[in-house]
Amino acid sequence: MAFLLLALITPLVASLLVWLLPASSPSNNVQGLKQPHRSHEDHFIWIGRVAMSISFLCMFVLWIKMRLLSDVYQFAFSFRWFQFSLGFHQHWTLRIAYGLDGLSLPLFSLAVLLGWIIFFAVRPPGEQIRVYTGWMLLALFAVMSSFAAIDLLTFILSMELTLLAGFFLILRQGKEQHWDAALQFLLYRGLASVFIILALLGLAAAASRGGLWPASYAVLSAVLFHHSVPHIVFLALFIGVLLEEAFVPLHSWFPNAMQDAGAGVAVLLAGILTKTGLYALIRFGVGMMPQDANDYRLLIATVGIINLLYAAFAAWSAKDWRRLISFSSISHMGLALFAVATLRQTGMLGALFLLVSSGLVSALFLLTSEGMFKRLHSLEFSRLGGLSKSMPIASGFLLFAALGSLGLPLTSSFVGEFQSIFSGFAVLPGFAFVALLGLLLSAIYSLNAIRKTTFGPVLDSTLMQLADLRWLESWPLAVLSLFLLLLGILPNPFAQVALSAFHHLRALGG
Secondary structure, eight states: OHHHHHHHHHHHHHHHHHHHSOOOOOEEOTTSOEEOOHHHHHHHHHHHHHHHHHHHHHHHHHHHHOOTTOOSOEEEEEEEEEEEEEETTEEEEEEEEEEEOTTHHHHHHHHHHHHHHHHHHOOOOGGGHHHHHHHHHHHHHHHHHHHHBOBHHHHHHHHHHHHHHHHHHHHHHOOTTHHHHHHHHHHHHHHHHHHHHHHHHHHHHHHHTTSOOOOBHHHHHHHHTTSOOOHHHHHHHHHHHHHHTTOTTSOTHHHHHHHHSOHHHHHHHHHTGGGHHHHHIIIIIIHHOHHHHHHTHHHHHHHHHHHHHHHHHHHHTOSBHHHHHHHHHHHHHHHHHHHHHTOBHHHHHHHHHHHHHHHHHHHHHHHHHHHHHHHHSOOBGGGOOOHHHHOHHHHHHHHHHHHHHTTOTTSHHHHHHHHHHHHHHHHOHHHHHHHHHHHHHHHHHHHHHHIIIIISOOOOGGGGGOOOOOHHHHHHHHHHHHHHHHHHHSOHHHHHHHHHHHTTOTTOBO
């Protein structure tokens, strides 16, 4: 319990500390112009680094202490928020409750890892450090809290907090069209929250049977084992997931936000925030409404395949790296949704591998391309070419990200894709065959972009004079690459933890 509490509370306390500390006072330079005091502003970014480093260390302890093949939430703790009367001597106690199982621990760890990487790999402009650090720490706490929640109220509050923090991050850290992108993010994900909250309230109402509404996941699962849930509840959850994950045709907010956001915010969006929707579908849809999930299996599979193919073609036609990364992420999530539709343990495990791998690959793509953007001030393919000659380190990381994206063996993406397709051929062979086309397209658009960027002809002689990535820029990319390889070479520890949760989902086959 102590390590989960420490991992969660540290970014929240650090965020409050950033907002409570006094802002830096401007100092005059030689010309008499006012500039922010850089050394004071550095305190804010170091608060974020220390906070996420503590959470990062706690994450390893949680993996070491995790008990396998356990159907209970581990490291669980809760505290009472407030209590009110419902009449007739009935009282409703609202609690904030946290814990981890095999489904939530991998995604919780992804959020911690990428949050730690963000603070060491990305430095915003000096005048934005305090605002960036405060909102980023709050956003990371919120998404970590979403994955660690074991109570409906805790999950709902965490989800709303991600909406608030994400909006202000895009608004304050965006580029030219930041207001439009932030507003789209707020509207689409706000609407997603409405549908998901309605679905969760419907779950609680179906389980209450006229008594007090159960809010604990464990109690809900036990009660709903004996009661059916109206189909409208599952459909509301599914619509919310489509909005949350930026699935076609409700996807336009995501590429726009990715295009306009700073590198750190883009990693947060593509690597972490867009994983909460499928997590909710597995946790609440498959886990608590298995009959509805089975009834709508073909719908889920169809939406997954459409997103896999549409986003792959869109990534192929992209003119710059940011849009390619955006649609590549949507395509991978489409395959993960198809894996969920198989309703098999192997499919769920493949989906979880894909969620984590997509987050790692997106972060590696974004941070490597950001290093290029700092030097070139553009990520358009028409202005790139032959960068392997002047920037071999950056080109190498970009190539590895592309190989991870297309599912090269010995990467975690390969494990996820193989299990997803294998599970699909067992129950939905026609859909699985079409999904293979999406994987082929992934290889085409990834390697085509690499060819244009690093191995194509040098379009401008100034490209030969570019400095390569420095050590401070390279080591976070090396860490991401290492995790991609570790999960691909040694997938069994990850799989054993995940299967301890999937084993108990009553809807799943082998």
